[in-house]
Amino acid sequence: MSAPLSHLDLLEAESIHIFREAAAQFRKPVLMYSIGKDSTVLLHLARKAFFPEKPPFPLLHVDTTWKFREMIAFRNKTARDLGLDLIVHTNQDGLARGINPIDHAPSVYTDVMKTAALKQALDMHGFDAAFGGARRDEEASRAKERVFSFRAAGHRWDPRKQRPEMWRLLNGRLGSGETVRVFPLSNWTEKDVWRYLAREKLDVVPLYFAAERPTVERNGQLLVVDDERFKLEPGEHVEARRVRFRTLGCYPLTAAVASEASDIEGVVAETLAARTSERVGRLIDHDQSGAMEKKKQEGYF
Amino acid sequence: MTALTRIDEAGSTPLATASLNGILRVLTCGSVDDGKSTLIGRLLWDASDLFDDQRATLERGRRIDGGHPDYSLLVDGLVAEREQGITIDIAWRYFDTATRRFVVIDSPGHEQYTRNMASGASHADVAIMLVDARAGIKKQTRRHAAILDLVGLKRVVLAVNKMDLAGWSEPRFREIERDFQVIAARFHFDEAVAIPVSAALGDNVARPSDSMDWYRGPTLLSHLESLPSRGAEAAGPFRMPVQTVLRQGVDFRGLAGTVSSGVIHVGDPVVDPVSGRAANVKRIATFDGDLRRAAVGQAIVLQLDTDIDVSRGAILAAAEGRPHPARDLGTHLVWLSDTPFDTDNGYLLRTATDLVPVSAMEITSRLDLETLAEHPASTCAANDIVLARISLGRPTALDLFRNAGETGSFMLVDPISGATVAGGVVTELAGAEPKGARKAGVFVLSRDNLEGGLCADLGWGAADQVEFRRRANEVALLLSAAGIAVELDLQS
Numbered sequence A: 001m002s003a004p005l006s007h008l009d010l011l012e013a014e015s016i017h018i019f020r021e022a023a024a025q026f027r028k029p030v031l032m033y034s035i036g037k038d039s040t041v042l043l044h045l046a047r048k049a050f051f052p053e054k055p056p057f058p059l060l061h062v063d064t065t066w067k068f069r070e071m072i073a074f075r076n077k078t079a080r081d082l083g084l085d086l087i088v089h090t091n092q093d094g095l096a097r098g099i100n101p102i103d104h105a106p107s108v109y110t111d112v113m114k115t116a117a118l119k120q121a122l123d124m125h126g127f128d129a130a131f132g133g134a135r136r137d138e139e140a141s142r143a144k145e146r147v148f149s150f151r152a153a154g155h156r157w158d159p160r161k162q163r164p165e166m167w168r169l170l171n172g173r174l175g176s177g178e179t180v181r182v183f184p185l186s187n188w189t190e191k192d193v194w195r196y197l198a199r200e201k202l203d204v205v206p207l208y209f210a211a212e213r214p215t216v217e218r219n220g221q222l223l224v225v226d227d228e229r230f231k232l233e234p235g236e237h238v239e240a241r242r243v244r245f246r247t248l249g250c251y252p253l254t255a256a257v258a259s260e261a262s263d264i265e266g267v268v269a270e271t272l273a274a275r276t277s278e279r280v281g282r283l284i285d286h287d288q289s290g291a292m293e294k295k296k297q298e299g300y301f
Numbered sequence B: 001m002t003a004l005t006r007i008d009e010a011g012s013t014p015l016a017t018a019s020l021n022g023i024l025r026v027l028t029c030g031s032v033d034d035g036k037s038t039l040i041g042r043l044l045w046d047a048s049d050l051f052d053d054q055r056a057t058l059e060r061g062r063r064i065d066g067g068h069p070d071y072s073l074l075v076d077g078l079v080a081e082r083e084q085g086i087t088i089d090i091a092w093r094y095f096d097t098a099t100r101r102f103v104v105i106d107s108p109g110h111e112q113y114t115r116n117m118a119s120g121a122s123h124a125d126v127a128i129m130l131v132d133a134r135a136g137i138k139k140q141t142r143r144h145a146a147i148l149d150l151v152g153l154k155r156v157v158l159a160v161n162k163m164d165l166a167g168w169s170e171p172r173f174r175e176i177e178r179d180f181q182v183i184a185a186r187f188h189f190d191e192a193v194a195i196p197v198s199a200a201l202g203d204n205v206a207r208p209s210d211s212m213d214w215y216r217g218p219t220l221l222s223h224l225e226s227l228p229s230r231g232a233e234a235a236g237p238f239r240m241p242v243q244t245v246l247r248q249g250v251d252f253r254g255l256a257g258t259v260s261s262g263v264i265h266v267g268d269p270v271v272d273p274v275s276g277r278a279a280n281v282k283r284i285a286t287f288d289g290d291l292r293r294a295a296v297g298q299a300i301v302l303q304l305d306t307d308i309d310v311s312r313g314a315i316l317a318a319a320e321g322r323p324h325p326a327r328d329l330g331t332h333l334v335w336l337s338d339t340p341f342d343t344d345n346g347y348l349l350r351t352a353t354d355l356v357p358v359s360a361m362e363i364t365s366r367l368d369l370e371t372l373a374e375h376p377a378s379t380c381a382a383n384d385i386v387l388a389r390i391s392l393g394r395p396t397a398l399d400l401f402r403n404a405g406e407t408g409s410f411m412l413v414d415p416i417s418g419a420t421v422a423g424g425v426v427t428e429l430a431g432a433e434p435k436g437a438r439k440a441g442v443f444v445l446s447r448d449n450l451e452g453g454l455c456a457d458l459g460w461g462a463a464d465q466v467e468f469r470r471r472a473n474e475v476a477l478l479l480s481a482a483g484i485a486v487e488l489d490l491q492s
């Protein structure tokens, strides 16, 4: 008898199963590629799921134009190295109206440049299913989500009307106007993601590793200055600190943490010992209570 | 290198990146307000690596009796749940002990949300059934027990909760324990341990109680830690439902799927039970290299030595004790839709990877939740647990649920809305008649009948073939409504 599968092996197999079910059941899927660690794992699992073929869907990146430069470089290199189709979509209307995370409230900016942009992209290409790297352990309303998460016309999520999902059976039959979000990493935790990145020796955006970076301290959070668009408030000054990111979102809405972990082993060790949750570094989530659920009802990923 | 040797090498990996040994999925269930979410919250609070910011948020929030934080807020994450103080949908929470991952699934007690409880139950390895010590076992408790039985759960823990409000009374605990033994025997639970707890105060949750010295058994947590991990006991004949076909060049046609039961080696024979065709496994391919052997739970790609034309929907199986090419099923199911069962509404049967039109369906009995007896019935509505006979428009491979769970369970799907209307298991199987031996008086609706006229506009693409099946099913439904016995034969 061989040893039973480890928990990472079980999670990997479950994700592969979900990818294959979705690709078989939906007409035109797309993989939401947000460049972060979860997307890296998601994409790696997609490659495993369809080996020896390439994943039978393109990648979609909703570019708010406020991503760190290293993220964009990593995105382009990944798509090129793997020979995958990459669709980059920006809400041109929002861009023309000058919506940005510095002058506008995080909720307004997120609505226009992320939520509305995503809906535009999905509608424009007629995707009926979108893979996302969301995990149930991220946040309280995510903990309630199904693997196949149905969205009514207009991409709305109604948490009171989720479809039953029993055993390993996945029912992907769409009603009229419905689309679906598919979450292969539903049962992964942040710790699993790092353990898996280490085990599979996957590259991630260097921002996840500690390095000297120009930072500004604001409301107890460490913000990294990525380009000249960052506006200093009175009394603030830029200081070099050794920091890294636990979660990567839009600059300057994602805060960094002080850290000495400059390689993947170090990050795994820090993650396993972490005392605060990763979303502490996400400024948009603190906007109001139940914020994530509200955003999701409106069609946020 | 195989996926399995990786584990044997785990000893040499740095501790920080080592994987855990297994997963145990724990469900809470029981009637509304009996304290399920509080219990899970308390377990997370006392025993898990909950983050400081999550603890601080809870400390700042509202208080329950006795000045404790409201632990249920750790799982009741929807705004409506927090406002109404009830659970609406299942919450999934994760925590690790030194060797294993615990997945905790907190389900709603309210009858209206039984479909969500059933979803959660089907994913669990062990269920904690809560009962309020003051009220004892209720109708909804029995309904949940019946659903645990239906989805195949054998391990149940009875947590007699709110012992603080019942004077920590041993006689009261024993009385409920006895009532529960009757239910456990009725539903053939292998293991039904009763533990007196106070979720709010934490007694016998993660630490032994100081108020109940008459109880000498384990705490809830130590009992859960003593249970085996999921999959550790898996055995049974080889099964792999085929999800999709993956190709490389002209030589490689791989059948992709997850092993749902048993073990497969290179060289082993496999059969497709519906066509009866057999072949041997030539390669077990994965992204990380070929394997010599794969076992239950592994996602693989099988290449066979001869092309036997199987594709999505088929099950590859060991020749001995193979699944049935089933047309007529006896089933045990829970109705999940708010719209009652309707004989005129066509349904689709979703199996592991197949989607088959139901040509006829008849409810035979319904479970009475007061007496736990089956009564003859022909109708069923939301949350009813019934026995039903289902005839399929074409044969598909199925197992008896008790022999092979994953290939013996199904969901019923409404073809128009796509909604999942029921979840069930196969309890009896009758096969297809061999080809050519059709019963007299049965009209066979074949691919040829449909291709020329009704479906002349459809091609061979996947979407067109879905539409083809939909139309075939609609025609079959109309004919049977007009009193003509029909059989679908859509093989090309």
Ligand SMILES: Nc1nc2c(ncn2[C@@H]2O[C@H](COP(=O)(O)OP(=O)(O)OP(=O)(O)O)[C@@H](O)[C@H]2O)c(=O)[nH]1
Residues within 6 Å of the ligand: B030, B031, B032, B033, B034, B035, B036, B037, B038, B039, B064, B065, B072, B085, B086, B087, B088, B107, B108, B109, B110, B161, B162, B163, B164, B165, B197, B198, B199, B200, B201
């Ligand atoms: N005194 C006392 N109160 C408790 C105990 N456990 C739960 N409660 C209270 O009982 C009420 C219901 O608790 P919940 O945990 O929300 O119950 P539930 O079973 O999750 O309810 P649903 O999910 O809506 O079915 C709350 O007011 C709790 O504070 C206990 O052990 N002792």
Ligand SMILES: [Mg+2]
Residues within 6 Å of the ligand: B036, B037, B038, B072, B086, B087, B106, B107, B108, B109
């Ligand atoms: Mg609850």
